[in-house]
Amino acid sequence: MSGHPGNRGEHVVGEHVVIVGASLTGLHAAEALRGGGFAGRVTLVGAEPHPPYDRPSLSKRVLAGRMSADSTGLPQRQDLDAHWRLGNAAVALDRDTKTLTLDDGTALGFDKLLIATGTRARRWPDTAEAALTGVLSIRTRDDALELQARLAARPRRVLVIGAGFVGSEVASVCRELDLDVTVVERSAAPLAGALGQWAGAAAGRLQRGHGVDLRTETSVLALEGDADGRLRRVRLSDGDVLDVDVAVVALGAVRNVEWLAGSGLAIDARGVQCDPFCRAVDTDGRPCDDILVAGDVACWPHPLYEGLLAVEHWDNAVRQARVAATTILHGAVRAHTALPTFWSNQFGVNIKVVGVPGRADQVAVLQGSVERAAFVAAYGRGGRIIGALAVNTPRALDAYAEMISSRMSFPPDLNAADAPDPIRVLDLAVPAAG
Amino acid sequence: MRVMVDLARCQSYGQCVFAAPEIFEISGREVLEYDSAPSDEWRLHLERARAACPVQAITIGPAAGPGKDDGQPSTVRPAADSMGVLR
Amino acid sequence: MSKSTGVDSRPVSVSDVSTPRAELFARVLDPASRANPYPIYAALRSEPVSRQSDGTWVVSGFDEIAALLHDPRISSDLRNAGQPAGGQSLIMQDPPNHDRLRAAVMGRFTPEVVESLRQGVHDLVAGLLDAAGPGTRLDLVEEIAYPLPVSVICKLLGIPPQDEARFHGWADTLARTLDLDPTMSREEQDAIDHAFTELHHYLENLVADRAEHRGDDLVSGLLTGGDHGEPLRGEELLITVRLLLIAGHETTVNLITNGMLTLLRHPDILERFRHEPDLVVPMVEELVRYEPSVQFRYRAALADIEIAGTTIPRGSVVVLLLAAGSRDPGHFTDPDRFVPDRLPNEHFGFGGGIHYCIGAPLARMEAQIVLPELVRRLVNPRLTMDPPPYRPTAALRGPRHLWVEVDGVRP
Numbered sequence A: 001m002s003g004h005p006g007n008r009g010e011h012v013v014g015e016h017v018v019i020v021g022a023s024l025t026g027l028h029a030a031e032a033l034r035g036g037g038f039a040g041r042v043t044l045v046g047a048e049p050h051p052p053y054d055r056p057s058l059s060k061r062v063l064a065g066r067m068s069a070d071s072t073g074l075p076q077r078q079d080l081d082a083h084w085r086l087g088n089a090a091v092a093l094d095r096d097t098k099t100l101t102l103d104d105g106t107a108l109g110f111d112k113l114l115i116a117t118g119t120r121a122r123r124w125p126d127t128a129e130a131a132l133t134g135v136l137s138i139r140t141r142d143d144a145l146e147l148q149a150r151l152a153a154r155p156r157r158v159l160v161i162g163a164g165f166v167g168s169e170v171a172s173v174c175r176e177l178d179l180d181v182t183v184v185e186r187s188a189a190p191l192a193g194a195l196g197q198w199a200g201a202a203a204g205r206l207q208r209g210h211g212v213d214l215r216t217e218t219s220v221l222a223l224e225g226d227a228d229g230r231l232r233r234v235r236l237s238d239g240d241v242l243d244v245d246v247a248v249v250a251l252g253a254v255r256n257v258e259w260l261a262g263s264g265l266a267i268d269a270r271g272v273q274c275d276p277f278c279r280a281v282d283t284d285g286r287p288c289d290d291i292l293v294a295g296d297v298a299c300w301p302h303p304l305y306e307g308l309l310a311v312e313h314w315d316n317a318v319r320q321a322r323v324a325a326t327t328i329l330h331g332a333v334r335a336h337t338a339l340p341t342f343w344s345n346q347f348g349v350n351i352k353v354v355g356v357p358g359r360a361d362q363v364a365v366l367q368g369s370v371e372r373a374a375f376v377a378a379y380g381r382g383g384r385i386i387g388a389l390a391v392n393t394p395r396a397l398d399a400y401a402e403m404i405s406s407r408m409s410f411p412p413d414l415n416a417a418d419a420p421d422p423i424r425v426l427d428l429a430v431p432a433a434g
Numbered sequence B: 001m002r003v004m005v006d007l008a009r010c011q012s013y014g015q016c017v018f019a020a021p022e023i024f025e026i027s028g029r030e031v032l033e034y035d036s037a038p039s040d041e042w043r044l045h046l047e048r049a050r051a052a053c054p055v056q057a058i059t060i061g062p063a064a065g066p067g068k069d070d071g072q073p074s075t076v077r078p079a080a081d082s083m084g085v086l087r
Numbered sequence C: 001m002s003k004s005t006g007v008d009s010r011p012v013s014v015s016d017v018s019t020p021r022a023e024l025f026a027r028v029l030d031p032a033s034r035a036n037p038y039p040i041y042a043a044l045r046s047e048p049v050s051r052q053s054d055g056t057w058v059v060s061g062f063d064e065i066a067a068l069l070h071d072p073r074i075s076s077d078l079r080n081a082g083q084p085a086g087g088q089s090l091i092m093q094d095p096p097n098h099d100r101l102r103a104a105v106m107g108r109f110t111p112e113v114v115e116s117l118r119q120g121v122h123d124l125v126a127g128l129l130d131a132a133g134p135g136t137r138l139d140l141v142e143e144i145a146y147p148l149p150v151s152v153i154c155k156l157l158g159i160p161p162q163d164e165a166r167f168h169g170w171a172d173t174l175a176r177t178l179d180l181d182p183t184m185s186r187e188e189q190d191a192i193d194h195a196f197t198e199l200h201h202y203l204e205n206l207v208a209d210r211a212e213h214r215g216d217d218l219v220s221g222l223l224t225g226g227d228h229g230e231p232l233r234g235e236e237l238l239i240t241v242r243l244l245l246i247a248g249h250e251t252t253v254n255l256i257t258n259g260m261l262t263l264l265r266h267p268d269i270l271e272r273f274r275h276e277p278d279l280v281v282p283m284v285e286e287l288v289r290y291e292p293s294v295q296f297r298y299r300a301a302l303a304d305i306e307i308a309g310t311t312i313p314r315g316s317v318v319v320l321l322l323a324a325g326s327r328d329p330g331h332f333t334d335p336d337r338f339v340p341d342r343l344p345n346e347h348f349g350f351g352g353g354i355h356y357c358i359g360a361p362l363a364r365m366e367a368q369i370v371l372p373e374l375v376r377r378l379v380n381p382r383l384t385m386d387p388p389p390y391r392p393t394a395a396l397r398g399p400r401h402l403w404v405e406v407d408g409v410r411p
Ligand SMILES: Cc1cc2nc3c(=O)[nH]c(=O)nc-3n(C[C@H](O)[C@H](O)[C@H](O)COP(=O)(O)OP(=O)(O)OC[C@H]3O[C@@H](n4cnc5c(N)ncnc54)[C@H](O)[C@@H]3O)c2cc1C
Pocket: A020, A021, A022, A023, A024, A025, A026, A045, A046, A047, A048, A055, A056, A057, A058, A059, A088, A089, A090, A091, A116, A117, A118, A119, A120, A138, A139, A140, A166, A256, A259, A294, A295, A296, A297, A312, A313, A314, A315, A317, A341, A342, A343, A344, A345
């Protein structure tokens, strides 16, 4: 249970930092504050009843039943001496009085606020269909627990709606469990949004090679249930009707920003806008010294990329949390300029990505071979390298991060010993800048 | 005791697998998997794994969250003192 | 700037002689610098990528080394820099051939294989220390550090005990081939060629024998192949086995010797270690950071590489000065201080990237067994000569002898 503000006699002096969102970002920010010598009060407010846990394993080992949801709790590096309010959502922010309102009516004052409320799974748009038993998404521990139980009950067929990373990982687990799975993707290939058409096509071959019934350029017309409200069938745009007991809605994430309505902060679908030091920006474009943003809920200007960047990756959450803590402790001295980077494991393959391949206009394999499922592909935009994808070559990526940071021209002349001969540069459909 | 590997840093060197095969495993060619809540009996092995990781991607510590000492003065030794669990 | 510590007060400091930056690496190679090359490294680090007058490029900053260890424009095959072929072993090769050979070894060099050697290492250490008593003066190199790793590798490879002595001789001679040493004499070269031929014949027979009678040793394993590695045959197998012998020998000798030397120079830490033997776990990492067996590795640039405000031209010889990176104050607090439980400790002691040391788990296990035993059994050990005499090679750096006086050897 969360304690009471009153029992903290030894820390009445000093500032009070309130962190809203008790997950990866919140935990790492609290650690970084204490690690940086912060001696004031720290309060973590989290809507979920659980202390911080590891989301990435939810769609991987937990789903596969190889790890219990209870084991996902994250370790803490050091004593946080924090005050936890779990199971409490923040519902309003008043910047003038520096007060939060929680869903139980508590008013919580702060000196500094860190907004780390992340995202939630996008729901299936048809509310009646979304309410059918067996229609699920996967963002939280409780989601994963339920889906794992349903997979363990060996459904006739699993439907995965959306072939992004989470959807593809769910499909991978289904195949690992030897379950029939249909993946429906509106675009031409899985992972295409993040990695472009070319890598998406390769991912599609990987999925099909593992027995996934992958249907691209296809959409779900209707989810149909029985009299008891249980999902039974799916109607697809290709005319097929499939018997399914479980549908996993993997259509991406929505930022948890509604509670900030009326706060005067600059917010849109990409999240809460902040400056490179994680200071929230108000609707007049001014950074607020006392309100910070980090993790999946944030968007900010990155020196290497046009517009605002919103990154939903583990690594970014951790790094941005540390920058936010630095700003709280020392002011605007350390900018968040880390390159986006993330990993995914699916179908026995290690995928690592650095930069923003989704914005590229060209791609080229520079090392290894796609056929042998071990390669590095670099992505370019406007003649500069902006991203790289390493498949089963996790030791290669650091060098590419370096090339991206130094804005090397694309394709870079590497003369790598394991370069394909010839190196073929492929054009990609140019996505709009963020 | 909880373990977390920063898989964005991890380069699948597999040194942790040598140090603590009870906890870490390379599955497939390059995919690291691990038991994030291992039993205390593997503590020394876990320390070996953390020390051996070439990119220092392994964090060990008590589960985060409100403990019985929530709101009380520090009782948990900072993990930065690597020998804390060995003493 | 490096902090002044006990180490810096020993001979060879750059401040006493003003060496032009482009000559600094020549001073690293000079045997006179062997006892304490670190001030030269610190001087080099002020320009982390530095062209030397002989045309080599010395990389001494942590970030720059880390980047180049992973860079596809960097080759381990020195023919790409106009150097003679360094041999065909995987340590001198690039992908995809390197990866294939490495996968073959890794497929059989498993945690179980390393673990199966643990008791043997304990027994060997006990035997060596038993043999060292009851005198009051011993050479830790000759009597402990030198015999151990070869015996362990012989066990790994399944070499019959009666043949081990010959391996000691070969390993000794061939250790020098890991270095690109321009000062090597004709006689030394002949001795190396001779050892190569002998070892080659021996291994040929061994492999032929194992091909007939598979055992659970590594040679049999390599012949059979593993999960993700194909079987090795013929010349490739011989060369790979030879590499394991060479790469795992002097490196481990130096780790043990540098370990004891460092502990004897830090009596307070030695005392703490005596009561806290598990300190050895992080301490081994700190040892290979602070006094690394492998000080630097040579590479070739396959393309122009822009780094740290300069460009290493294609075809250059590149020196990755691992030992300098592991003491970069930009990456480590108090880098010149020996902190046995340093955390985090992301060092280059075992290299990094695709050539990361294959034998590191074995080397760690050996050191984690031998160091606590030495400290437990040697009664009141004292250095009799500091600095001790060093072997000539700069890349594989370690004492030739490490004489200590003891009041006795505990059972
Ligand atoms: C299934 C899955 C798999 C993933 N796999 C990978 C992967 O392989 N690689 C990778 O790099 N990344 C992966 N990620 C992404 C990674 O988990 C996120 O980037 C990370 O969790 C972001 O952390 P965060 O703390 O910013 O946000 P979140 O983890 O979303 O946490 C936000 C927290 O805030 C709480 N909250 C929301 N609103 C309120 C409120 N009003 N008041 C109080 N609390 C509130 C929420 O309940 C939640 O607990 C994955 C994510 C998921 C869901």
